[in-house]
Amino acid sequence: MLWPDRLGVGDRVRFGGRACTVTELYGRQLTLTDAFGGVQRVDVVALLYSDGFVVLDQGPTPARDQAKLIGEAAERALWWRSHIVEVLTGLPWDAAPGSRRREAYDPDRHTLGEREVAKAEELARAGVRGASVRTVRRKRQRYEVEGLAGLVDGRAGRSEGAGARWDPRVMDAVREEAFDSDHRRRSVEAVRRLVTQRLESAVHTGELTLPSRSSFHRLYAEIVATSGLHGPQRWPGRLVVLDAVRLPPFAGAYAVRGGLRLVLSVDVDTSVLLAAVVDEELRPFDGAALLARMCVPADQRASWGAWPPAIPQAAERPGSPAIRPEVLVVDRSPVLSVRGLTEACRRLGIKVRYRTGALPKDKVSTEKLAVRAASLFMDYLHSPAGDSARAAGWPVDRVQGLLDDWVQEVWSQQELPPCESSPAAHDASGSPALRYASLVARNGWIAPPLEPLEFLDLLPITHRVVSRSGVHLHGRHYGGRVLDSFRQHVSPSGRSASWSVRWDPYDTRQIWIRTPQAGWVTVPSASLAPPPLKASPEPAHRENDVRSGLIHGPVFQGNNLGTDLAEHNLKNTSRKPFQPPPPVTAPDQTRVAYHAQLPLYTPDLLAAVERAEDLIVLNEHAGGARHGILLTGEAGTGKTTVLQELARRFTARFPAVPDDRTMPVVQVRLPPGVTARVLLRELARAVAAPVPARATTTDLIRRVHDCLTIRRTRLILIDEFHPFRAKAGQPSSLTEAVTHLCDSVQATLVFAGFPPRAEEWSAHRRLLPLTLGPMAPGDAWFELIAQTEGALRLRAHVPGTLSELADHLHELTGGRAHHLAYLVRSGSIRAIREGAEQLTRPLLDDLASPWRASVQ
Numbered sequence: 001m002l003w004p005d006r007l008g009v010g011d012r013v014r015f016g017g018r019a020c021t022v023t024e025l026y027g028r029q030l031t032l033t034d035a036f037g038g039v040q041r042v043d044v045v046a047l048l049y050s051d052g053f054v055v056l057d058q059g060p061t062p063a064r065d066q067a068k069l070i071g072e073a074a075e076r077a078l079w080w081r082s083h084i085v086e087v088l089t090g091l092p093w094d095a096a097p098g099s100r101r102r103e104a105y106d107p108d109r110h111t112l113g114e115r116e117v118a119k120a121e122e123l124a125r126a127g128v129r130g131a132s133v134r135t136v137r138r139k140r141q142r143y144e145v146e147g148l149a150g151l152v153d154g155r156a157g158r159s160e161g162a163g164a165r166w167d168p169r170v171m172d173a174v175r176e177e178a179f180d181s182d183h184r185r186r187s188v189e190a191v192r193r194l195v196t197q198r199l200e201s202a203v204h205t206g207e208l209t210l211p212s213r214s215s216f217h218r219l220y221a222e223i224v225a226t227s228g229l230h231g232p233q234r235w236p237g238r239l240v241v242l243d244a245v246r247l248p249p250f251a252g253a254y255a256v257r258g259g260l261r262l263v264l265s266v267d268v269d270t271s272v273l274l275a276a277v278v279d280e281e282l283r284p285f286d287g288a289a290l291l292a293r294m295c296v297p298a299d300q301r302a303s304w305g306a307w308p309p310a311i312p313q314a315a316e317r318p319g320s321p322a323i324r325p326e327v328l329v330v331d332r333s334p335v336l337s338v339r340g341l342t343e344a345c346r347r348l349g350i351k352v353r354y355r356t357g358a359l360p361k362d363k364v365s366t367e368k369l370a371v372r373a374a375s376l377f378m379d380y381l382h383s384p385a386g387d388s389a390r391a392a393g394w395p396v397d398r399v400q401g402l403l404d405d406w407v408q409e410v411w412s413q414q415e416l417p418p419c420e421s422s423p424a425a426h427d428a429s430g431s432p433a434l435r436y437a438s439l440v441a442r443n444g445w446i447a448p449p450l451e452p453l454e455f456l457d458l459l460p461i462t463h464r465v466v467s468r469s470g471v472h473l474h475g476r477h478y479g480g481r482v483l484d485s486f487r488q489h490v491s492p493s494g495r496s497a498s499w500s501v502r503w504d505p506y507d508t509r510q511i512w513i514r515t516p517q518a519g520w521v522t523v524p525s526a527s528l529a530p531p532p533l534k535a536s537p538e539p540a541h542r543e544n545d546v547r548s549g550l551i552h553g554p555v556f557q558g559n560n561l562g563t564d565l566a567e568h569n570l571k572n573t574s575r576k577p578f579q580p581p582p583p584v585t586a587p588d589q590t591r592v593a594y595h596a597q598l599p600l601y602t603p604d605l606l607a608a609v610e611r612a613e614d615l616i617v618l619n620e621h622a623g624g625a626r627h628g629i630l631l632t633g634e635a636g637t638g639k640t641t642v643l644q645e646l647a648r649r650f651t652a653r654f655p656a657v658p659d660d661r662t663m664p665v666v667q668v669r670l671p672p673g674v675t676a677r678v679l680l681r682e683l684a685r686a687v688a689a690p691v692p693a694r695a696t697t698t699d700l701i702r703r704v705h706d707c708l709t710i711r712r713t714r715l716i717l718i719d720e721f722h723p724f725r726a727k728a729g730q731p732s733s734l735t736e737a738v739t740h741l742c743d744s745v746q747a748t749l750v751f752a753g754f755p756p757r758a759e760e761w762s763a764h765r766r767l768l769p770l771t772l773g774p775m776a777p778g779d780a781w782f783e784l785i786a787q788t789e790g791a792l793r794l795r796a797h798v799p800g801t802l803s804e805l806a807d808h809l810h811e812l813t814g815g816r817a818h819h820l821a822y823l824v825r826s827g828s829i830r831a832i833r834e835g836a837e838q839l840t841r842p843l844l845d846d847l848a849s850p851w852r853a854s855v856q
Contacts, residue, residue: 002451003048003448003451004055004058004448005447005448006445006446006447006448007022007030007044007047007055007445007446007448008022008025008058008444008445008446009022009023009024009025009147009444009445010022010058010444011055011057011058012055012056012057013032013047013053013054013055013056014052014053014054014056015032015042015047015050015052015053016050016052017052018034018035018038019034019035019056020032020033020034021033021034021144023039023147024441024587025440025441025444025445025446026437026440026441026586026587026590027319027321027433027436027437027440027441028043028044028045028297028319028321028322028446029041029042029043029044029587029590030042030043030044030047030446031587032047033144041587041589043319044322044446044448045297045300045319045322045449048448048449074152076151076152076153077148077149077151077152077153078148080139080143080151081093081143081148081151082094083119083123083136084136084139084140084143084151086102086105086119087105087112087115087116087119087136087140088112088140088143088144089107090102090105090106090107091105097796097836097838104118104122105118105119116133116136116137116140117133119131119136120132120133120135120136123136139151166211166219167208167209169199169202169208170195170199170208170210170211171223173194173195173198173199174191174195174219174220174223175223177191177194177195177198178191188216188217188220188221191220192213192216192217192220195210195216196210234269234439235269235439235443235445236267236269236270236272236321236323236436236439236440236446236447237267237323237324237325237326237447238268238269238326238327239267239268239269239326239327239329240265240266240267240268240274240294240323240325240326240327240328240329241265241266241268241328241329241331241366242263242264242265242290242328242329242330242331243263243264243266243331243366243367243370244261244262244263244264244331244370245261245262245264245370245371245373245374246259246260246261246262247259247260247261247262247278247374247378248378250381250390250394259280260278260279260280260396260399261278261279261280262276262277262278262370262373262374262377262403263275263276263277263278263279263285263290264276264370264373264374265290265294265325265328266366266369266370267321267323267325267432267436268366269435269439270321270323270432270435270436270439271369271416271432271435272321272323272412272432272433272435272436273373273407273411273412273432274293274294274295274321274323274325275290275293275294276373276403276404276407277290277293277400277403277506278396278399278400278403279396279506280396284339285339285341286339286340286460286505287339287340287341287342287344288340288341288343288344288458288459288460289458289459289460289504289505289506290341290506291341291344291345291348291350291458292344292450292455292458292459292504293504293506294323294324294325295323295324295325295348295449295450295455296322296449296450296455297319297320297321297322297449298320298404298407298408299319299320299408300319300320300449301504301507302507302509302510302522303522304449304452304455320408320412321412321432321433321436322446322447322448322449323436323447324348324350324447324448324449324450325350326350326351327350327351327352327353328341328345328350328351328352328353329353329354330352330353330354331354344458348450348454373411376406376410376411377403377406380402380406380410381399381402383653384653385402385405386402389401389402397508400506400507404507411432412431412432412433413431413433414431415430415431415434416430416431416432434582434583437582437586438583438585441585441586441587452520456502456512456520459502459503459504459512460502460503460505461500461501461502462500462501462503463498463499463500463501464498464499464501464513465496465497465498465499466483466486466487466496466497466499466513467487467496468487470483470523470526471483471501471511471513471523473501473503473511474503476508476525477525477526478510478511478523478524478525478526479523479524479526480523480524480526482521482522482523483513483523485515485516486499486513486515486516489516499513499514500513500514501513501514502520508525509524509525510522510523510524510525511523511525581594581791581793582594582793583793584793584794584795586793588832588833591793591794591832592829592832592833594793595792595793595824595825595828595829595832596825596829597825598788598791598792598821598824598825598828599791600784600788600817600820600821600824601638601641601645602638602775602780602784602817603775603780603784604637604638604772604773604775605638605641605642605645605772605817608631608638608642608770608772609642609645609646609649611629611768611770612629612642612646612748612750613646613649615627615628615629615748615768616650616714616715616748619747619748620714626742626743626748626766627742627766627767627768628738628742628748628749628750628751628766628767628768629748629749629750629751629767629768629770630721630751630753630767630768630769630770631643631750631751631752631753631770631771631772632752632753632754632769632770632771632772633754633771633772633773634754634772634773634774634816635754635818636816636817636818636819637772637773637774637816637817637818638772638817638818639719639752639753639772640719640752641817641818642750642752642772643667643717643719643750643752646715646717646750647665647667647715647717650664650665650714650715651664651665662711662712663687663711663712663713664712664713664714664715665713665714665715665716665717666683666686666687666708666711666713666715666716666717666747667686667717667719668682668683668686668716668717668718668719669719669720670682670718670719670720670721671720672720674721674734675733675734676697676733676734676736676737677697677700679718679734679737679738680697680700680701680704680737681700683704683708683716684700684703684704684707687704687707687708687711687713688707689703689704689706689707690703691703697733697737701737701740701741704741705741705744705745708745708746708747709745709746713745713746713747714746714747714748715747715748715750716741716745716747716748716749716750717750717752718749718750718751718752719752719753720752720753721751721752721753738751738766738767739766742766742767743766749767751767774814774815774816775810775815775816775817776815777806777807777810777815781806781810781815782803782806784820785802785803785805785806785809786802786803788802788820788824789801789802789803792824792828792839793828794828794831794832794837794838794839795837796836796837796838797831797837797838797839798838801838801839801840802824802839805841805844808841808844809823809844812844812845812848813848819848822847823844823847823848824839826847827839827843827844827847830843830847831843
């Protein structure tokens with residue numbers, strides 16, 4: 001396979017057997033449009049790995065097109081856009097909401113060719129010269145492929161840019177020294193003095209000649225006049241800095257030679273960590289393997305180079321940034337000892353600069369960023385997420401696994417202050433993942449990852465024999481059914497054949513072995529198998545149950561989890577955190593997904609969450625009886641939302657460890673007619689506990705208790721719980737089962753359901769009651785509406801519109817949170833899809849029509 005150096009807007013590719021044009025980019029997601037008007041979004045990795053993928057035609061360079069969109073040429077392009085959009089859709093670009101199509105441009109009545117003829121005749125009657133049918137058709141075709149840039153007169157981009165005849169090093173130095181540390185512009189003489197000092201060594205050796213004082217003044221004036229100080233000079237991978245930070249010693253760690261160091265490769269323009277590894281300080285780093293990790297997205301490294309790859313689907317969360325360095329700055333310090341990096345960079349065409357040739361400001365800013373990252377990572381290690389590594393004595397591979405999770409789940413998603421970023425990106429904001437996605441969308445191109453064979457060529461290679469037990473490498477065992485075909489081959493001497501093996505020194509989860517067909521397959525580590533789960537403390541009873549036929553299905557012992565349902569529950573026990581809000585300029589599909597899960601929390605809902613969090617902390621340190629929560633309220637008051645928010649916060653506090661069988665959070669949704677046995681069986685299903693078919697209530701409680709202890713469950717959330725129907729003084733078997741669970745299980749139980757009738761007893765000695773209800777009109781309601789409006793990402797929405805409709809929204813929703821959430825979410829999605837891009841009173845009234853009569 002042969003992948004292009006970059007993919008950009010306007011490129012024509014073959015995907016799914018059709019010729020498509022790349023019309024939009026946002027992060028790793030490409031929008032492809034075929035000749036029939038079909039639009040689909042696809043991940044760049046899925047596109048590269050698709051059958052029959054090939055680049056049919058490379059579009060224009062986005063940077064060149066951006067340079068053309070200035071002055072009169074831009075105004076002329078905007079004028080043409082209004083007419084071309086009317087030809088395509090029937091309405092001009094700047095048409096007011098609610099405008100009606102003109103008869104001559106109605107797509108339902110006239111073909112595209114007829115609409116082009118009508119537009120040419122209209123422009124001719126208006127006195128526009130050179131607007132023939134052929135010109136209109138050509139403009140329309142270029143607009144569909146290149147967007148606004150295709151409507152710009154090609155002669156507008158032929159002028160020579162400011163400083164085009166000067167050495168690029170002079171231009172880079174001027175842009176870097178134009179602002180001080182507070183982003184204030186320096187005087188031209190101050191800039192000239194700093195540039196002279198910076199390039200003194202190159203001038204002294206004769207490599208460079210600086211312009212004279214008058215020429216420098218003229219050059220600086222041209223750069224300022226054309227806004228060249230900021231310009232489109234930033235893109236992912238433009239400059240990557242490799243730095244190292246010593247980690248403080250861990251309490252109780254095994255002896256490590258010289259301590260541990262954290263090596264980070266930081267993209268200057270986005271603050272994305274391309275690669276982060278931890279290793280012993282006195283051992284030289286493998287530069288080639290580190291470079292391989294930089295050039296492949298973090299979520300693809302485990303399967304990269306093998307077949308079939310783990311191709312991401314469109315419905316999954318956005319993948320890790322795909323960045324290939326163009327210039328790599330390496331610090332010449334004793335802490336960072338790298339071996340083989342220069343040669344690996346030369347093979348990939350990456351320029352390497354050492355500290356003497358680095359950019360001082362970028363170096364200083366990334367050093368601060370690396371220190372900040374090391375501090376945050378140490379906090380993460382000493383949080384409950386590092387319990388497993390702490391118990392094992394902080395081995396390097398465990399710390400590396402936690403580091404990989406922290407980079408993807410924490411660092412990439414947290415918002416960094418602007419002062420922490422590079423001076424070249426001082427206008428950037430948001431998390432590193434959001435900066436990356438926005439910068440890719442602005443530049444209009446993305447650099448694909450390394451090809452699989454190039455990735456494997458950078459990793460260390462050795463030769464190993466495949467024995468019956470698998471492959472042994474560096475004290476680790478790798479095996480699986482994938483090795484069955486290798487065991488059948490023997491060398492001419494009668495011995496087992498030796499195979500080429502490649503491995504990542506900083507990822508021990510798998511190795512790659514070369515197949516007899518000259519391909520590569522991934523072999524997982526045999527040490528990653530789940531720890532054996534202890535069976536019931538009464539094995540004799542279990543054996544009797546099996547013999548008598550009481551247990552129908554697989555026996556729960558060793559590493560066997562029973563059924564596929566158990567695996568499903570293990571992967572879906574926690575709610576993913578909400579993604580950061582996208583910019584208003586993000587693609588429609590991204591904003592639709594954001595508004596579909598727009599968070600909306602009432603004061604009562606937040607108070608219930610905080611009360612539950614306080615109780616969780618109390619139960620963790622309680623030595624005796626523990627208490628749970630009984631959350632009641634009418635339908636739509638936010639009970640399920642409270643449970644989801646608790647799960648999200650608790651998961652962020654105790655993130656799941658990869659390849660671990662622990663379940664910190666268990667969520668159960670009960671069916672109607674709940675009894676004590678139904679409750680216990682649903683809990684057993686959620687944690688994959690083996691239960692005999694005719695188990696008694698006592699057996700169910702014992703088995704659920706054992707499995708919850710093994711899973712280390714700390715929070716149990718039970719929704720649709722409506723069965724406390726016993727009279728006062730007459731506790732049922734269900735209340736007794738809940739009491740036993742609260743006292744014996746090391747977890748906090750939270751129940752959510754409807755309030756009981758007046759004649760029924762709902763109090764419980766182990767459950768604290770919390771009640772949610774509709775909000776009353778007032779300041780709290782107005783503040784909730786204002787906060788919700790501030791979270792919208794609609795392009796034409798006027799701020800304050802929803803706040804003015806606060807009283808009307810209360811009439812529509814009755815103060816119920818789920819009605820308000822439905823109106824805002826569905827209204828935003830409809831506004832995006834219909835192109836209105838704003839929430840109006842008629843739209844909200846139409847959405848509220850199903851329940852409005854009953855509310856009023």
